[in-house]
Structure formats: structure tokens, C-alpha cells
Amino acid sequence: MSVLDEAGQAGVVRPYGDTTGDGMVQLSFTLPVPPGPLAEGAAQQLARKMGLDPAMVVHAKPVGPDFTFFVVYGRVRHLVNLSDVQITEREYPLLNAREINAEVRRVLRRRMVVLGACIGTDAHTVGIDAILNVKGFAGEKGLEYYREVRVVNLGAQVFVPDLVRRARAEKADAVLVSQVVTQKDAHLHNTEEMSAAFREAMGERRPLLVVGGPRFDPAQATALGVDRVFGKGTTPSDVASYLVHALAARKGKS
Ligand code: B12
Incomplete structure (x- = not known):
């Protein structure tokens, strides 16, 4: 899929997981909750509130007795409009x-x-x-x-x-x-x-x-x-x- 539209302008894209444009993303974070079902439920709640639906906890690892590290995989519906992306251009020539x-x-x-x-x-x-x-x-x-x-x-x-x-x-x-x-x-x-x-x-x-x-x-x-x-x-x-x-x-x- 080209990110340029028919007029050659930057177009709209979505994240790619298994198939083009399926919106799948992966997110990692740590919660101050001991490892276990409560921590995993909390991670899923956070991911849902961030717009992931479905939100799957695919990895949970204890970080000491009081914290848990997570990787969550899920779908977002957001689109990225490439023509709205701001880039800082280099304002000087690259010299040898x-x-x-x-x-x-x-x-x-x-x-x-x-x-x-x-x-x-x-x-x-x-x-x-x-x-x-x-x-x-x-x-x-x-x-x-x-x-x-x-x-x-x-x-x-x-x-x-x-x-x-x-x-x-x-x-x-x-x-x-x-x-x-x-x-x-x-x-x-x-x-x-x-x-x-x-x-x-x-x-x-x-x-x-x-x-x-x-x-x-x-x-x-x-x-x-x-x-x-x-x-x-x-x-x-x-x-x-x-x-x-x-x-x-x-x-x-x-
Ligand atoms: C090597 C390393 C160490 C080595 C450093 C050895 C050394 N002599 O530098 C050692 C083992 C000592 C170390 C110690 C610690 N580290 Co350390 N370390 C790293 C590691 C793995 C790689 C950093 C590196 O060398 N990158 C390679 C260089 C080439 O890349 P760079 O620094 O980004 O530089 C490039 C650009 O950024 C830029 N650049 C950088 N500086 C400058 C300056 C100018 C003027 C310009 C123009 C450009 C420029 O140009 C460079 C080339 O492109 C990173 C994780 C990672 N993968 O990045 C963690 C990391 C930086 N360390 C981390 C931590 C926490 C620590 C410790 C606190 C761990 C601890 N609990 O003791 C201590 C702190 C020590 C201290 N007092 O600073 C964290 C920092 C987290 C954070 N949010 O700040 C990281 C991110 C690891 C992590 N994920 O937790 N560390």
C-alpha cells in the first residue's frame, strides 16, 4: 500500500500487525501492583482506556515483589494523517x-x-x-x-x-x-x-x-x-x- 494518494500527496495510514491496516499495536508499561490476576486486570483496564479494543495482556513479568511489567497487544481505531506530520528540516548543508x-x-x-x-x-x-x-x-x-x-x-x-x-x-x-x-x-x-x-x-x-x-x-x-x-x-x-x-x-x- 502506498502512503501517497493519487495526487502524490501524503495520505492516511494505520498501524500494521497481521494484515495491512488492521490497527494492531504493542504497548509496554509497569504498574505498582504485585504480579497476579489483579495486576493483569489493571493492565487491561489501562490499555482499554488508552483506546485499545480488544486489549490482550500478552506478557506479564514481576519486577520485585510490588511491581509488574506488561506487554499489551491490541487494536486501535486511530488514523495517522501524514500531511499533518511536522518535521524539523536540517537548515545547513552536510559537508565532508x-x-x-x-x-x-x-x-x-x-x-x-x-x-x-x-x-x-x-x-x-x-x-x-x-x-x-x-x-x-x-x-x-x-x-x-x-x-x-x-x-x-x-x-x-x-x-x-x-x-x-x-x-x-x-x-x-x-x-x-x-x-x-x-x-x-x-x-x-x-x-x-x-x-x-x-x-x-x-x-x-x-x-x-x-x-x-x-x-x-x-x-x-x-x-x-x-x-x-x-x-x-x-x-x-x-x-x-x-x-x-x-x-x-x-x-x-x-
Ligand atoms: C552502555 C549503557 C550503560 C553503561 C555506560 C558506559 C559508558 N561509558 O557510557 C553503564 C553500565 C555504565 C551504564 C550505567 C547506568 N545506566 Co545505562 N545504559 C547503557 C545503554 C545499554 C547503552 C547506551 C549507549 O551507549 N548507547 C549508544 C550511543 C552511541 O547512543 P547514544 O548515547 O544515544 O548517543 C547517540 C545520540 O544520542 C547522540 N548523542 C549523544 N550524546 C550526544 C552529545 C552531543 C553533543 C551530540 C551532538 C550528540 C549526542 O549521538 C550519539 C551517536 O548517534 C542504555 C540503553 C540503550 N540501549 O540505549 C542504558 C541506559 C541509558 N542506562 C540506564 C540506566 C538507568 C543506567 C543506570 C542508572 C543503571 C543503574 N541503576 O546503575 C546507570 C547510571 C550510571 C550513571 N551515573 O550515569 C537507562 C536510562 C533510563 C532513563 N530513563 O534515564 C537506559 C536507557 C537503560 C534502560 N532502558 O533502563 N549504562
């Missing part, structure tokens, strides 16, 4: 390593300094390392590979005041922060604390502030006080291309 090095020379006339860290209590360094380390990610080399980029990677659990101090000392053009843990919205609170600290310490002279992690929404940048947000699947060249684009705009050399 040679083009990025040339842009850095043209815009800055020196090497670009990039400072990276995981802040707060977050110890998940694999994401920031994927962007910065020479070994890179998804077949692309990281920012350390670019001749005109100097990378300072501070690693995990960096305190915001230390990050600001180091950004000043290194004369960083961009600060790249990773946040993977999202419990109690820690990623959002830590990012707000970080951007506020840079605004207070450096005002308009602050470096470009970029955050990334799997649960961020790129549309959140302004609300979080940063220049750019990158989500899951980001590659080093996405980030390097953005940095030269944003620095050129800042210097009036677009």
Missing part, C-alpha cells in the same frame, strides 16, 4: 571533512576548539565519544579526525562550574554536552542549568552550546537556552557541518 576544514580556515583563520562532556551524574560517555573520538560512529570518523578541529573531551560527570571554567581557559568555540539519563527529566534540568551558567558567566561571548542524547527533541533548543539539540542517530558530520554553519553565521561570514 575536506569542506569542513576549509570552512573552519575561512571563518576562523585558526583551528576550531570544541569542548565536550557529560554533565551532572551522567556517566554514559559512549554517545559523546561517538561524536568526538577519532573512531567515530556509523562509519564516520569523529571530530578529532578533522585537522582544523581541536577537541578537548572532559568525559563523564563534569560539574557545570568546571565546564564553564574550562571553556574559558580553552577559548572554546563550541561546548558539546551529552545527556543520556532522563529520570525525573534530569537531562532537561541539567541542560537548563548549564545554559544559564554560560549566559551568566559569559553573556553574548559564550561559546556555541550544543546538547545531544537519545531522548532529546531537536525542537527543544530555544526552551533549553542552547543553540542546537541533536537526538538519536546523530553522526559526527551532522555536528561538524552544523558547527561551521553556526560559527559562520555568528561571524557574519555565511
